[in-house]
Amino acid sequence: MLLQHMQLGTQPQKITKGTTLLQNEKCIIKTAADTLTLPILVDSNPSGHLFIGKGEFTLDAIIETPRGAIGKPITRDLNQPFVMLGENTTLNQNLAPATTQDLTNNGYKSTEEFLKIANETFDQFAHPRHGQFDVNENTHIFAFATEYNKWDILVAKRDKMVYTSKERVYITKNNGHSVSLEPGSILVSRKGKTVVIDKGNILVDREDP
Amino acid sequence: MSEENNLKEEMKRLKEEMTALKQQLQNMTNQRTQKRRGIYIDVNDRLAGVSDYINEVMEGVTEGIEGEIEKSIFIHPHAGRVKIVHRDRADRESVEHIEKPDLNKAANIMSALGQEHRLKILQELMTGGKYIGDLQNALPEITTSTLSSHLDVLQEAGLVVQERVRGRYLITIPGRMAYKMSNMIAKQRDRHADTDAETEPSQP
Numbered sequence: 001m002l003l004q005h006m007q008l009g010t011q012p013q014k015i016t017k018g019t020t021l022l023q024n025e026k027c028i029i030k031t032a033a034d035t036l037t038l039p040i041l042v043d044s045n046p047s048g049h050l051f052i053g054k055g056e057f058t059l060d061a062i063i064e065t066p067r068g069a070i071g072k073p074i075t076r077d078l079n080q081p082f083v084m085l086g087e088n089t090t091l092n093q094n095l096a097p098a099t100t101q102d103l104t105n106n107g108y109k110s111t112e113e114f115l116k117i118a119n120e121t122f123d124q125f126a127h128p129r130h131g132q133f134d135v136n137e138n139t140h141i142f143a144f145a146t147e148y149n150k151w152d153i154l155v156a157k158r159d160k161m162v163y164t165s166k167e168r169v170y171i172t173k174n175n176g177h178s179v180s181l182e183p184g185s186i187l188v189s190r191k192g193k194t195v196v197i198d199k200g201n202i203l204v205d206r207e208d209p
Numbered sequence: 210m211s212e213e214n215n216l217k218e219e220m221k222r223l224k225e226e227m228t229a230l231k232q233q234l235q236n237m238t239n240q241r242t243q244k245r246r247g248i249y250i251d252v253n254d255r256l257a258g259v260s261d262y263i264n265e266v267m268e269g270v271t272e273g274i275e276g277e278i279e280k281s282i283f284i285h286p287h288a289g290r291v292k293i294v295h296r297d298r299a300d301r302e303s304v305e306h307i308e309k310p311d312l313n314k315a316a317n318i319m320s321a322l323g324q325e326h327r328l329k330i331l332q333e334l335m336t337g338g339k340y341i342g343d344l345q346n347a348l349p350e351i352t353t354s355t356l357s358s359h360l361d362v363l364q365e366a367g368l369v370v371q372e373r374v375r376g377r378y379l380i381t382i383p384g385r386m387a388y389k390m391s392n393m394i395a396k397q398r399d400r401h402a403d404t405d406a407e408t409e410p411s412q413p
Contacts, residue, residue: 068382
């Protein structure tokens with residue numbers, strides 16, 4: 001399905017209890033109870049959610065090399081809206097229709113106000129972008145709003161992940177292949193072999209010294 | 210001479226591969242900034258395309274270099290040219306780059322190393338990432354609260370990093386260097402102590 005064809009549902013929902021949206025060895029994404037959400041639809045079929053509320057994102061962007069570990073965990077509170085494309089059965093079990101009181105508790109005067117803001121936010125994410133996405137249990141795309149029209153993006157397919165933000169690109173596969181790109185620094189690690197370019201120096205390592 | 214030429218050719222190839230990688234990063238950045246055209250999100254392209262490309266690069270780089278280099282090398286720009294220096298020589302030459310060390314940072318690292326239990330923790334982590342329980346089993350003489358406190362100090366100094374998801378503790382590159390350095394200093398000290406004892410005149 002194409003991103004441009006996605007649109008938000010019109011019935012606000014709330015999360016009844018804290019829910020883990022994604023968890024693997026390197027990453028965990030949780031959303032807190034009382035977070036508001038709207039389904040993302042393609043031809044009336046649910047293909048994801050827009051969340052407005054609270055959550056937590058943790059990514060261990062650490063690469064183990066024969067010379068030691070490089071990188072650090074990335075953690076952030078999800079106080080800004082974020083998008084999940086993909087299915088999550090646990091989430092579906094923890095959803096309930098949001099009442100006017102739920103909207104008020106999150107700072108919205110009415111359903112119309114909430115829908116207006118939610119649609120504006122979703123338009124910033126979906127409509128400037130091109131691409132297609134197949135919804136299933138194993139593949140997810142998360143997009144975290146940062147500044148206006150800026151989104152950090154995580155693509156996860158089982159233990160394979162690609163994370164892109166303004167500061168870095170981090171790619172990891174479950175067989176230990178990893179790539180980290182930061183300003184002035186590139187690291188590629190595969191089968192215990194590592195290439196690091198860091199501020200003009202190139203280090204090539206192929207075994208534990 | 211031919212070996213040197215081969216090495217230079219490999220380095221040229223390595224440089225080209227890395228330029229391609231940088232170009233790819235630049236392209237991704239450009240895509241992000243081109244708001245009107247937007248980002249093309251395609252799971253298969255992102256995961257299979259990028260990672261396969263990286264794998265290909267790594268395959269070529271490592272295979273090409275394996276025949277020429279026994280262990281590892283440093284390359285750094287030198288007078289406008291790329292200079293290839295073997296690691297031991299690089300260590301000696303790098304002295305010129307540490308004329309003005311950050312003494313405060315160095316003192317913090319040395320302070321973190323200045324405790325036998327913390328060195329034991331680093332020693333355990335030299336063999337791979339460990340959970341707190343693994344460290345407790347390996348170091349029963351350290352109480353749990355003290356162990357946590359030591360790990361905090363080591364993390365603060367950048368010698369250890371903890372995974373947030375799995376909770377494992379990993380030794381960092383500076384951590385490995387610091388541990389090895391402390392051992393080297395201890396060995397040198399012992400060697401000199403032995404030499405001093407041998408040369409010391411015997412008492413009547």
